[in-house]
Amino acid sequence: MKMTSSVLATLVATAVVVTLQAQVEERPIPRIVKKDGRFALFVDGAPYLMLGAQVHNSSSWPATLPKVWPAVEYLHVNTVEMPVYWDRFEPRPGQYDYTVIDTLLKEARQHNVRLVLLWFGTWKNGSQHYMPEWMKLDLVRYPHMVDRNGQAVDSPSPHAAASLEADRSAFTAFMRHLKGADPQRTVIMVQVENEAGAWGSVRDYSPAAQKLFDAPVPPELLGAMHVKPASPSPSWQQAFGPDADEYFQAWSVARYIGQVAAAGKAAYPLPMYVNAALRDPFHPGPPGLPGASGNYESGGPTDNVLPIWKAAAPAIDILAPDDYQNDDDAYLKVLELYHRDDNPLFVPETGGAGKDRFFFAALALQTIGFSPFGMDYTHRAADRSMNQADPSRPQDDFLTPWAMNYRLVGPMQREIARLNFEGKLQAVAEELGKAKVTLPFGSWDAVVSFGAAPNNRASGNPKLAGRALVAQLKDDQFLVAGYFCSVDFRPAGNQQQRKSLHIVEGTEQNPSALIDGKWQHRQFLRVEEGTYENGVFKAIRDWNGDETDWGLDFGEEPVVLRVSLATY
Numbered sequence: 001m002k003m004t005s006s007v008l009a010t011l012v013a014t015a016v017v018v019t020l021q022a023q024v025e026e027r028p029i030p031r032i033v034k035k036d037g038r039f040a041l042f043v044d045g046a047p048y049l050m051l052g053a054q055v056h057n058s059s060s061w062p063a064t065l066p067k068v069w070p071a072v073e074y075l076h077v078n079t080v081e082m083p084v085y086w087d088r089f090e091p092r093p094g095q096y097d098y099t100v101i102d103t104l105l106k107e108a109r110q111h112n113v114r115l116v117l118l119w120f121g122t123w124k125n126g127s128q129h130y131m132p133e134w135m136k137l138d139l140v141r142y143p144h145m146v147d148r149n150g151q152a153v154d155s156p157s158p159h160a161a162a163s164l165e166a167d168r169s170a171f172t173a174f175m176r177h178l179k180g181a182d183p184q185r186t187v188i189m190v191q192v193e194n195e196a197g198a199w200g201s202v203r204d205y206s207p208a209a210q211k212l213f214d215a216p217v218p219p220e221l222l223g224a225m226h227v228k229p230a231s232p233s234p235s236w237q238q239a240f241g242p243d244a245d246e247y248f249q250a251w252s253v254a255r256y257i258g259q260v261a262a263a264g265k266a267a268y269p270l271p272m273y274v275n276a277a278l279r280d281p282f283h284p285g286p287p288g289l290p291g292a293s294g295n296y297e298s299g300g301p302t303d304n305v306l307p308i309w310k311a312a313a314p315a316i317d318i319l320a321p322d323d324y325q326n327d328d329d330a331y332l333k334v335l336e337l338y339h340r341d342d343n344p345l346f347v348p349e350t351g352g353a354g355k356d357r358f359f360f361a362a363l364a365l366q367t368i369g370f371s372p373f374g375m376d377y378t379h380r381a382a383d384r385s386m387n388q389a390d391p392s393r394p395q396d397d398f399l400t401p402w403a404m405n406y407r408l409v410g411p412m413q414r415e416i417a418r419l420n421f422e423g424k425l426q427a428v429a430e431e432l433g434k435a436k437v438t439l440p441f442g443s444w445d446a447v448v449s450f451g452a453a454p455n456n457r458a459s460g461n462p463k464l465a466g467r468a469l470v471a472q473l474k475d476d477q478f479l480v481a482g483y484f485c486s487v488d489f490r491p492a493g494n495q496q497q498r499k500s501l502h503i504v505e506g507t508e509q510n511p512s513a514l515i516d517g518k519w520q521h522r523q524f525l526r527v528e529e530g531t532y533e534n535g536v537f538k539a540i541r542d543w544n545g546d547e548t549d550w551g552l553d554f555g556e557e558p559v560v561l562r563v564s565l566a567t568y
């Protein structure tokens with residue numbers, strides 16, 4: 001065969017690509033690991049704390065990326081969450097376009113960050129808005145949900161077999177491509193769909209759905225929900241009474257997404273999660289009832305249906321809350337609800353004035369990652385309303401409170417992730433009326449006070465902005481970091497003494513305790529300010545005299561201390 005110059009050129013180019021790929025070291029596939037009841041996200045074989053940011057929905061376009069990277073750099077994130085849009089990925093049935101994915105991989109590597117890719121597939125915020133046009137125009141094959149009155153809802157039916165098949169095939173193609181294109185593991189997790197469920201109806205009332213609703217509940221669900229039914233094969237109504245419609249919807253959506261995820265995982269087993277549009281954790285209204293106060297999206301992994309999701313979608317590793325709760329107590333309650341023995345805490349979206357400090361509340365629950373939403377320079381008006389604490393401040397300032405967290409933790413994220421995985425770390429974010437918090441570490445109590453130093457410690461900051469983390473490095477040595485707080489340590493006796501309660505907290509200048517009738521006073525052996533470089537603590541200077549005589553104060557600069565203690 002005679003070779004034309006263009007065939008030759010193609011062969012040479014292919015050989016170059018193959019050689020280059022061979023030169024890229026293949027790293028371990030990221031995974032979720034559980035040990036001693038705690039979870040970690042392992043990246044490159046070790047615990048990784050995802051310091052994330054999600055871009056606006058329309059920002060993962062190659063032409064828009066120049067407005068993303070400066071914000072990413074300013075924030076000091078290590079991972080960016082970016083959507084992949086099904087309608088653009090599969091413009092014609094079975095024809096997949098990988099260019100956006102490849103661009104994201106290339107640019108993320110250039111900017112030295114990891115990615116979490118968000119599969120905007122069948123569901124995006126409860127609707128099918130990112131389904132390919134050829135699907136949107138064929139409502140018979142790819143139907144919407146139908147409400148109680150027989151009206152179509154702006155939400156895809158989770159009982160549409162052809163939609164499931166199309167999503168499964170497209171997602172599998174996406175994951176297969178990723179496997180080949182990303183031996184470096186730039187992508188560390190994948191979100192399957194986005195805020196799935198329905199706003200406009202508690203469940204699908206289509207004939208296909210109704211038939212399933214009238215049939216017996218799958219036995220594995222009865223087991224997962226610990227239901228002991230009166231009859232051996234109860235219907236949904238018999239098993240779950242007033243919750244039947246909602247539970248049926250959750251099961252249906254979760255089964256659908258579980259199958260999409262399982263197919264994708266068979267191609268490439270990255271950790272996968274589903275994000276939830278939440279319900280109010282204290283005062284939920286009715287699900288899927290438009291206009292009703294407290295209405296929430298029905299069928300997604302809201303806190304009341306997490307066991308249903310676990311049973312229906314085992315291929316999903318994490319059910320993750322998009323925490324936009326305005327009320328601080330509600331915000332914190334959500335973190336608690338999603339931190340479970342069968343579910344690592346991961347906050348894939350968050351926002352709101354003053355909520356940046358709750359990164360530390362998430363750390364206290366061993367979060368594997370945290371990610372404020374809308375962190376780029378494409379829609380400044382929206383950013384201001386969503387994230388900026390003080391609208392009178394300059395436009396770009398919406399990033400600053402979030403950037404502070406990552407500036408502090410970024411250089412030591414691997415150590416923080418490891419210490420948290422080993423159960424050696426505690427953290428706290430300031431709450432109203434809780435200006436002094438004690439964190440117990442065996443023979444030492446770390447005492448965190450919020451308020452302006454030196455006179456108003458423990459009176460609270462004017463704006464609730466305080467945050468602190470303390471990790472035990474050795475019996476008498478701690479890592480301490482934070483903002484707008486003061487931290488000190490008080491002797492706490494041994495286990496037996498603590499049990500016998502013969503410990504009285506002292507009131508002297510140096511924290512002291514009367515333990516079994518003998519005073520013990522805290523002494524700083526050494527307080528080193530420093531930073532982590534390649535996993536090793538490098539001291540910059542010692543704090544002494546004025547900096548340690550009144551406790552250790554943290555202001556608005558990122559400061560990390562290694563504190564060695566003794567008693568006298």
Ligand code: DGJ
Pocket residue numbers: 057125194195322349373
């Ligand atoms: C939550 C969704 O998951 C995001 O995709 C985005 O729509 C934000 N809401 C906007 O607030």
